[in-house]
Amino acid sequence: MQYFKQNILTCIFAVIFSMQFCFSQGGKSPAITISSDRDRDGNITFVSNNDDYCDYYVILDFPELRGYTARGAYPCKKNVRTGRENLLTLKKISDTSSPGYRWSYTFYRGSINAKPNLDYIYAMPVKSGDSTRVNFGRSGEFKLYFNYRHAGDTVYACRAGKVCNNDLRDGSSKTYTSREKIVIYHKDKTFSEYDRYTTPLVHAGDNVKVGQPIAIVQPDENGKKFVSFAVYYLDKDKMLADGRKHTSLIPIFHTVNNGDCKLDEKITYVAELTGELVTQDMNKKEKEKYEKKLLKQNK
Amino acid sequence: MKRLLLVTLLFCLNCLFVWGQYNIKYEDEVLSSKERANLEKVIDFQLKFYNNARLDSLIKASDVKLYIYTDYSAFLLHQKEQMKTTLHRSMGFYSSKNKEAVVCKDKNETRFMKTCYHELSHFFTNTYFSKIPIWLNEGLSEYFSEMKVTAKEVKHIKKDRNIARVKTMIKNRDIDLKNFINWDRQRFYKMSFAHDGYGYALGYSIVLFLMEQHKDMVPDYMGKMASEKDSAITFDQLYGGGFGQFEKDFLSYISKQ
Ligand SMILES: [Zn+2]
Numbered sequence: 102m103q104y105f106k107q108n109i110l111t112c113i114f115a116v117i118f119s120m121q122f123c124f125s126q127g128g129k130s131p132a133i134t135i136s137s138d139r140d141r142d143g144n145i146t147f148v149s150n151n152d153d154y155c156d157y158y159v160i161l162d163f164p165e166l167r168g169y170t171a172r173g174a175y176p177c178k179k180n181v182r183t184g185r186e187n188l189l190t191l192k193k194i195s196d197t198s199s200p201g202y203r204w205s206y207t208f209y210r211g212s213i214n215a216k217p218n219l220d221y222i223y224a225m226p227v228k229s230g231d232s233t234r235v236n237f238g239r240s241g242e243f244k245l246y247f248n249y250r251h252a253g254d255t256v257y258a259c260r261a262g263k264v265c266n267n268d269l270r271d272g273s274s275k276t277y278t279s280r281e282k283i284v285i286y287h288k289d290k291t292f293s294e295y296d297r298y299t300t301p302l303v304h305a306g307d308n309v310k311v312g313q314p315i316a317i318v319q320p321d322e323n324g325k326k327f328v329s330f331a332v333y334y335l336d337k338d339k340m341l342a343d344g345r346k347h348t349s350l351i352p353i354f355h356t357v358n359n360g361d362c363k364l365d366e367k368i369t370y371v372a373e374l375t376g377e378l379v380t381q382d383m384n385k386k387e388k389e390k391y392e393k394k395l396l397k398q399n400k
Numbered sequence: 401m402k403r404l405l406l407v408t409l410l411f412c413l414n415c416l417f418v419w420g421q422y423n424i425k426y427e428d429e430v431l432s433s434k435e436r437a438n439l440e441k442v443i444d445f446q447l448k449f450y451n452n453a454r455l456d457s458l459i460k461a462s463d464v465k466l467y468i469y470t471d472y473s474a475f476l477l478h479q480k481e482q483m484k485t486t487l488h489r490s491m492g493f494y495s496s497k498n499k500e501a502v503v504c505k506d507k508n509e510t511r512f513m514k515t516c517y518h519e520l521s522h523f524f525t526n527t528y529f530s531k532i533p534i535w536l537n538e539g540l541s542e543y544f545s546e547m548k549v550t551a552k553e554v555k556h557i558k559k560d561r562n563i564a565r566v567k568t569m570i571k572n573r574d575i576d577l578k579n580f581i582n583w584d585r586q587r588f589y590k591m592s593f594a595h596d597g598y599g600y601a602l603g604y605s606i607v608l609f610l611m612e613q614h615k616d617m618v619p620d621y622m623g624k625m626a627s628e629k630d631s632a633i634t635f636d637q638l639y640g641g642g643f644g645q646f647e648k649d650f651l652s653y654i655s656k657q
Contacts, residue, residue: 217572219572219573237590237591237593237594237595238594239593239594241593241594241595241596241597242596243594243595243596244594336568338564338567338568342561342564348568348572348596349595349596350572350574351574351595366590
């Protein structure tokens with residue numbers, strides 16, 4: 102959490118503090134910055150600027166507020182989209198002698214209104230027709246490690262969405278985003294994350310489709326090729342508790358030999374990309390467009 | 401190597417009315433007098449519970465074995481000797497070779513006491529109910545690790561984190577109860593480490609439900625489950641309405657927490 106006050110001395114300290122904060126996080130800048138605009142009557146509007154390609158949940162608080170009333174409830178808690186959004190306006194009370202305020206904010210990647218689509222069927226991240234096996238991770242957040250031994254070296258998107266910017270950081274020092282990860286934001290406000298030994302083929306802001314090549318796997322020192330895959334969302338039930346604010350899900354995958362299932366260890370699965378998998382997240386218009394394109398290709 | 405500290409607990413059977421009739425021996429002042437007193441009370445509490453569930457001979461307090469290490473590397477070495485492996489991030493374990501609970505002293509007093517209580521429960525289950533299913537074994541340890549000891553009583557304090565975890569599982573359609581209660585150890589630990597303490601949270605919550613709603617029947621469940629491999633059959637036979645009703649009641653109980 103960062104604190105700001107209407108006072109030059111505190112501002113200097115705040116700048117030094119923020120700089121230290123930045124350096125300690127590998128120089129990454131925050132995904133959310135807050136600016137304030139003062140109008141002619143002395144009212145102050147706080148605006149969030151989201152540099153990432155997904156929603157963030159922002160909490161803006163005023164530990165000290167003298168001579169102002171807040172238009173809207175505070176602490177202000179809001180999901181903010183990419184770009185600028187108004188958060189809250191402080192209205193000056195006319196006859197106050199020494200008005201002042203101090204503010205702080207924090208922010209988490211994702212939307213507090215995430216409603217995971219539990220019926221969604223994911224495509225496996227290997228080429229259609231190839232086979233793969235999985236191992237479970239041990240980190241606590243549910244992760245599947247896909248083995249690429251018999252599946253070439255290309256990672257395919259399991260679900261459509263927008264690629265997030267991992268050169269930014271969120272507001273808690275606990276959550277780091279690594280450069281090697283590819284994080285994709287989906288329609289139901291969940292994220293999927295691909296990690297380990299990958300060279301990305303997509304960039305922040307890209308819209309990816311199901312089955313689109315998104316990365317190249319590099320073998321580890323033992324010649325093994327693994328890519329980890331996780332699905333998670335910002336969990337409103339975890340906001341008041343300590344620790345991680347995201348909850349991971351066990352995704353259901355489409356396989357040729359086992360149907361649609363939760364994957365288990367020690368079973369070989371064969372991947373398949375079907376039209377149904379591709380069109381799941383599409384609206385009516387997008388579906389029509391996709392089908393037209395398919396018809397054209399088949400002619 | 402620092403010598404390990406053996407805590408033997410001898411119970412004076414002819415002085416049942418007084419606390420502190422245990423004879424706890426150790427070489428250093430490992431336990432503060434408060435820790436020692438709390439440990440005695442919790443051992444007694446667990447002893448009563450587990451003896452209640454046993455049909456044959458009673459477990460004597462002098463049978464209870466708990467080793468407490470002060471030196472972490474000595475603890476790890478002992479763990480490796482006993483289990484042929486070292487458990488990551490764990491400050492306690494049950495040695496089936498020696499039939500004893502082993503704990504390493506932790507600077508964090510609350511955490512240390514919880515580990516002692518947790519491993520003590522494993523001492524009872526693994527030594528005297530060796531065939532109970534893993535969900536019940538770990539569920540009981542999770543339950544008994546959260547005890548509040550006052551001058552008057554020993555009381556369980558609900559583990560909110562575990563209950564919240566199970567609520568999330570329910571919301572995300574992440575529970576197949578019939579399947580879960582038949583998981584073997586390997587599956588239980590794998591899923592628990594992979595998925596945010598899955599088995600511990602769910603096992604605990606079932607134990608909590610039984611302790612709160614069907615306390616008198618818990619000893620019967622313990623006895624039956626120690627001999628019946630399929631826990632669902634035990635519920636079918638002992639729970640009014642069978643497994644289906646148990647599942648319904650359990651989910652409804654959790655939703656009200
Ligand atoms: Zn345990």
